[in-house]
Amino acid sequence: NCVVDMNGDGEGDEGVVRMEEEVKERLVFMWGYLPGALPQRSPLLSPLAVRLPPSSGAGCSWKDVCGGGCGFAMAISESGKLITWGSTDDLGQSYVTSGKHGETPEPFPLPTEASIVKAAAGWAHCVAATEHGEVYTWGWKECIPSGKVFADPSTGISPEKDVIERQSSFMTEQGNLARNDSQKLLSDLWTNTGKVNFVTVSPRSQGSKPSGGPASSADSRGGGEESTKRRRMSSSKQAAEASTSGDDTLSALPCLVTLNPGVKIATVAAGGRHTLVLSDIGQVWGWGYGGEGQLGLGSRIRMVSSPHPVPCVDSSSSAKDRPMTLSRGGLTSDGQGFRVPGSYVKGIACGGRHSAVITDAGALLTFGWGLYGQCGQGSTDDELRPTCVASLLGIRIEGVAAGLWHTVCISADGDVYAFGGNQFGQLGTGTDQAETLPRLLDAPSLENMHAKTISCGARHSAVVAGTLFMLFFIAPDWDFSRYHIVTDLYECLLIISILMLEDDGKVFCWGWNKYGQLGLGDVIDRNIPSQVPIDGCVPKNIACGWWHTLLLAETPT
Template structure:
């Protein structure tokens, strides 16, 4: 091995100094360009002069707005503007030019996440601020500490369940209905039907692209009534300004994840906290509590259910055909992810646990059942999972060996398996483009996925445009995610293409396809609902 002298060290230092971090974006950000056209290929994002000199991280963003962090610790947002709804309602009033978001603290932001129309940010003081749709914003104080490890106090959870049950009774019946204003109509979508349940590895997604619109009911409203209800349910009542999340004394948050209407936070000791909507079990509290208005501890490491992967389990001769309780490998949680209405966590031992809505198999348990509590994905036992990401209806994870596994909805090729068959069990991606490649970073948008490999390649796949009937997909999309009054102008519902894959065209991809950006070294990638952000190093 050759040694390094003073001269070689100086050269390396000079190279490091001469590299700057840049952000690229592509896809659909309504306010990102004056024409509100989607970005077909990666475009450089200019950092505002008031925010610092460079970027430190990308955070994806929500529906139509993007978020990233500058080297000065400022949270930078851009995208949707007032007349297009989403991000304006989250009190950011984002515009075409990226600007620092006005948080009520000067402390630097280190992590951030966004759901459909709510956001959360973690400061260097390990505190969490959140804002956006009021139903996603916690209020009140948690009732007590949650011990780590196996010594969970039974009375704590009994009190928690009692509190949640009482809170659930007080929820107005309107919260069960997802209601939206659409062109003078109220679009009401009933809670999803139970539908047919299935077990096994795959099922056809051809009939599920509508995403539950069969439960949709519309009724006409007069323009007068529409105007009255709009004024009484405006931004000031539906949205909340940034506020500090109240946690127990001594709890320090390391990172956050945001789903359609729920949020998870991970402490520096590996404890998961959750709040927001939990009607499908996405908060992991063991029930279908619809709204959790204060942060509650999610019991992940205590005895967990073992998934219903009967074939895999029986082949190992380790389980009966019924779900069993067992000790989760690991002593704390090291990673979290939120999808549209499901969640996933990873333990320090590399075990993957999922919970929440399972209609498309996005929990990876071999069935389409909802998982109300964190449940170990048994087919991945023995494979150490390093990172996980979740989309609207799908989940993608990466092992320490650099392999990619995907499961859940696949209507637009978002699993990267080469077809449109949903997968209820994790499936290893064996596309030729990933042969002899180790994946390091993964992210999911609503219906698309993205990865960065060890050798610095970028791959994207999934939804790249609206289909032949954009209204159908939009109605289904909103019904799955929002559950609140939503302002949208008709132009966002036109047949624009959402080129979130950055491949220069509008064709969906069902296998990982490489995105090329010359002269840059990728460092992180983060998908918003309809767009993608890339953090890269570029020579100055």
Template sequence: MAQGSLFVCFLNPLVIMCLWNLRMIYYSTLNAGNGEVYTWGWKECIPSGKVLGEPAVDKEVNDGQSSFLAQQVSPHPQGSRSTVGAVSGIETRAGEDSAKRRRVSSAKQQAESSSSGDEGLSALPCLVALNPGVRIVSVAAGGRHTLALSDIGQVWGWGYGGEGQLGLGSRIRMVSSPHPVPCIDSSSSLRKDRAMGLSHGCPGSEGQGLRVPGNYVKRIACGGRHSAVITDAGALLTFGWGLYGQCGQGSTDDELSPTCVSSLLGIRIESVAAGLWHTVCISADGDVYAFGGNQFGQLGTGAEQAETLPRLLDAPNLENMHVKVVSCGARHTAVVTDDSKVFCWGWNKYGQLGLGDVIDRNIPSQVSIDGHVPTNVACGWWHTLLLAESPT
């Protein structure tokens, strides 16, 4: 197995750590690999559930020191496990007791803050309670909402939904527990007033609902206030905030339910990423399509004009390139090609493009990675991480 290296883009990419078998990069929401999901951070985005800590601490809190935790815990079919190890390096009993009291006090304060409705942060991972038998294989975290994808292609959502980013058909401001998102049914039909490219193969006749191609969802992505999913047939659906055209529906309307991006029908979409105001997707042919806000060049079109419909990037730097990975930050974008080239564009105030300066780019610009083979990339709001392997 080749050794994996993690790079952070700060003006120029720097190796910050080396790990064996490093494959995925997560933040705020974690798929544990056994079908369970953990979340942490802003409590508004965390479903009601148990704050995990030391096993002994959990027992004491549940035994009466916090009625809130006892009321909020939902049983999980496989049971729950703590991800925080026991305190180590404490030499005396007094020290152990003191540490335990501090942790109990911290857990109690967090619980009381949640029960009183105060906004705050959860520093410890919380196990998300789902229906029995639901096994999660992928998660995506947005600005204030979360989507999770099960092993049978069902999408679940929770958090803030005021712009429709949860896809539940209305402007629900708060969903405190996971709800199924109806992506492939009659409510997820094509927008008939905007339908384009129907000759590419979406069944239906005038006056009838047009069914979304596919039987289940295989990819999910969350932006600041919008979401995107891809079906097994390669259809792209978007929902949520549309002010800058980031839903790709040809307008700036919000989409309250998952809606097929009809201009891409006939083009099999394999991957999608969402930023604060923009969306970028990759086709099976390795082409890149971008739409939404473009104030900092994050679409890579060479201009600053927003795009309300998907636009194929035909930049010279991407000519004859087959893109396989895409990630979006708040206002920047990064891709990795089949031949392990990395391109970034958009906002660069903090050096997040890894180009050696802080100048914005409105076209894809290649990042130099000497002595390593890039395999994956992940953009944070204002930074970028790159996963690369050492040459064998």
């Protein structure tokens, strides 16, 4: 609003123009399983507002919500503080990683006064970017790259000794405590349940029939035996990882990630055990576990202990002012490399063991574990380097999110596409059939909706969408004395229609709902997008944790 304040008699006095901006309060809502958020560890089946305590020193308003977190939540306050909450002391590494913050949201102690602009959490590690483009990471030690480790200077203890002593003390205290809840959750998280069937369809295909199951689908590509072997290996690996706890590893304190001089990071993403960050010029960097190719380095490097540039586009075309380039791993049907629109990366996402990036021209590239089709390449093979999702070429992708076994993306037209594992309906296709190619969601609930932001939890998905509506204008020379109905093409041209997007913001969730992470008031899984009731405010951003969901919303004061 513009207010003109005229003072005096107009002689020698100037009009003072005062701009008054409408003040809107930003709220954060949470639902799902955050064991330390409520007494008796009750799951939150419906949205509940999260309040910042005045004593936190983080102000009283929110800036953004952050994805990830296995048993804990993260968000950013308006003052730029990273806020964590919801964990309990029997969650081992996750509890340490969250800063041991339970029911009360509190600032996480980072060794910087700079404001945090983006943050993300994996299973038991976190990463955050500051306003100056610096990156800090902490948590599970194998996820932390080489760099300067910060300790509390007041203790006079070396950082390494401090980490070891604190971890040893913590494990001693927790060694005899029962961990039934957390072990069951981790088992749920990593153990595959139910039969997996694969369907290969085009993005616009609707109502395709499922294939005969994983064996027949794999055999049709000549890889049934190898696929079965990989599933057995995967199951063994999942069981081993489910039994891994903080007893076996050390938790690292926040450290400043060392990157090349001049590199400034704009956004971050965290997977199960790997991390991707994106610089302000569109270059992707990665580190951590890469055994399935999720770091995109072209091989199965089990552990990358220092940040490496991920070759999403040709190195000669990594800057924003370069032309389109050849995608690494992109092949046509005759085996020839094809050119992918774009010259730099503008969006990143990390799943459990796979990754996805978007170029400036809207091309989607995926890499990593492909057992459930989560790379969208029409197969269940792992992708060891960024590979263009060819079936989406011609569709401009604007946003992407990745879960444990699935991937969801949104187009510039507001459509939602999903692919990968679908055991709990997390793809939103109306079935439990996995998809190895992107599938356009055509659920009635999304009709006339324009998806704006997307997020994935371990096995659930969420989207914020606006309502589409049509405005009609009649041309000035329309003759009402002659025409009462549109009868020919000329008359049609006299009517101008404009498609508008209302900024009302609606929230839709689907997939696994054992702990109320869909926010629908029950624990029933959904295989199609279902609207979450949010009254009195406008949803702005959504962020899924592994068992919970956070929503950023605005309401006029």
